Amino acid sequence: MQEKNKRLCMRAYLGKSIHRKFMALMLLTLLVVNVPLLAIYVGVMKRSLNDEFNDRNNALLTTNAASLEKPLWDFDYDSLPSWADTMLLEKNICEVRIYDHRETLLVSVESATQDHWYSHGDHSVLSTIVEREVDGKIVKVGRLQLHFDHFGITETIWSVVLKSLLLMSISIGAILLAALFFNRYWIDRPIFRLMKAIAATQATGRKHLVEFTEDDEIARVSASFNDMQNKLESESLRIKRAYKRLTDWHNNTPALLYSLDSHGVIRAVSDFWLAETGYGKAEVIGRRFSDFIPEQHLAEYFNKPDTRGLKAGEFAEVTCAFRKQDGTIIDILIRETIDSDSLTGEQMTLAVMTDFTSMRKAKDALRVLAETDSLTGLMNREGVANVIRLGVEEASATGSSMGLLFLDMDRFKWVNDNLGHGAGDELLQLVSNRVSGLTQENEFVGRFGGDEFAVVVKGENAVDRVVELAEAIQQALGETHCIRGHDFKVAVSIGIAIYPDHAKSASELIKSADVAMYHRKNSGRNGYTLYDQKLGQHAGQFLEIEQLINQALANDWFELHLQPIIDIQEDRMTGLEALLRLNHPENGLMPPQQIIETAEKSTQILDIGDRVIDLAIEHLATFQTIPLLKDCYLTVNLSAAQFLPGLPAKLATKLMQHGLPPEKLVLEITETVLMQEIEHLGEIFDAISALGCRFALDDFGTGYSSLSYLNEFPVSILKIDRSFVRMMADAESHPVRAQKTQTLLQGIVAMTHELNLDVVIEGVETEEDAERVHDLAADMAQGYYYSRPVPIDQFIEDARWASGAMAG
Structure with a gap:
């Protein structure tokens, strides 16, 4: 463990400096290279010294053996010790032993350093035979044995080693010093300048260039660093300018911009946001956005869509209230989208809030204006419809009931026509005041349109209250009223429907009350009718016919039938009436009266009327190619609902497309059309008359038969109702009535001729x-x-055949 810690400490020490790493590498390299060389050198030196020592010792042994030949041959054993002492004078001989020819030890002399070489035991023994040539023969005379001490050679070897180590150390030190100088001057100093520039750049965030004069690798690195610094400075300036521009856009854009983190905490707001809300940045940054929402509106804010599920380009919306710094509560619209930090990956919400308080107030004012009748001050049709819708929702939620009364004034048209529209307006105001005065809490009165009023009754006793209120209205309006010097009583037809007994929705409730009201009108007027199942069945039949009409319009089942109009004085055909028929593919021709009545109670009459006009003008153009029909006019029946401001332009366009003279087209209307309160009706009549088209007043003699219409509107043809012809034909059963009818018709015809009008008598069925x-x-x-x-x-087809026959 200690060894491991040492290695870690050494690695940490070296890792902090390239200089240390370089010096350690140099030292290691020198040691790795020189130590083996030194070892080899010492080994070679030792071997060389050993060889030299051995050669010298062998030479000493041979020389000394030769010097002993004579003493041993002469048996001069007394001189042998002196010979031995002489031999010991040699530096490396530590012991001398001389043997005779029988190997008997004669002399054994040791050196004074015997104890030394015995102590380290580093010695060697050489011996040789001492021989003499006698008579040509080699005779052994003795043996010389020398003991050599190696201590001297060892000292020599260590002396060489120490000198070598000293030289190597000096060499290594010189090399390290040279390397240190080189490293310091050409490597460390440029690197230190580079590091200093990097540290200065990190500390200040500004550009610091590296100075260099060389052209080596470090200089090139420094040049690259300087280039990088210049580019980074340029990019930094560009980013700063972009950031400043973005910040300016963010702060100066006239929008309340802000951002939230994933916990709903405000992370940034624009200056415009602060200016508009009155808060300081320190007051909002780090706080939850919900802290600025009034408590009663928190549910609206927290019910907003979750932005985490949004895709790119999508946003979530929520409207709620916001508390400004001065305590003012404003209405805001918030639009949020999701974004994420590209570096940290943290998701955040980008949002813009819009103050629409003034817009809401204006909208409320416009809504009140749009839902208020300007004449009576009551709610208009739209306002009543909203009250009914909200009332049905409330009744459905609480399980309670709600009543609806529809009031229609009987013969209101007579007041307008005979007393003027001003008197009619005063009458409407009188009715609105009287009905409003009878209502209680949770009861609402509105003018549904024209002379129709609606009363909405809420509460637990709504069923009983509607009947009570209907009777009170009739009694109050049935009193004598004086308007512009005229005394009269107001009669109203009232239809009553109850939710949920008579309807499942607001639209059904309105329809049920309307059905009940019209049933009252058709049953004698001036009273009230409570909706029941039979009326519902009638409404079901109405819906069935309404659907049939839609199918007929979609599948082109409507067609025209023509009935000639005869000039009875010249006995020739002078005109044709275009009659609409619904030809069902399975059931054949449907009763026209039922179809028209149903269509007039809905907007379908407009589509049917357009279809009739298109077909009539298209075929009228065909008439111009048939001699028998060329001089005939064509009458087309129009409903009151068709008299819209765009009718004259529509007729002009159609006639122009087919190149037809307008006088060929006669628009047939009933007295009911003239009695309707149609806006700009007189102007529409005048525009069509100026175009050149003529008008025919149909069914004259029924209804009011007001002669003022003949003077007020540009009527050219008067069509007398078929009932007069029937009464003249019934002379046998009612001779007096038949005679009066004939006299009356004679007067109408004479008067009509005096007015320069043409007369058409309908219902001629017999000769x-x-x-x-x-x-x-x-x-x-x-x-x-x-x-x-x-x-x-x-x-x-028949007319073409007849024309051809006449021509032949």
């Missing part, structure tokens, strides 16, 4: 009817006697 009509000096007649209504394609 006797035709003769009576002829005697009345009427202009034209129409009826089954002349022709039943014929499908237009068949009629045109």
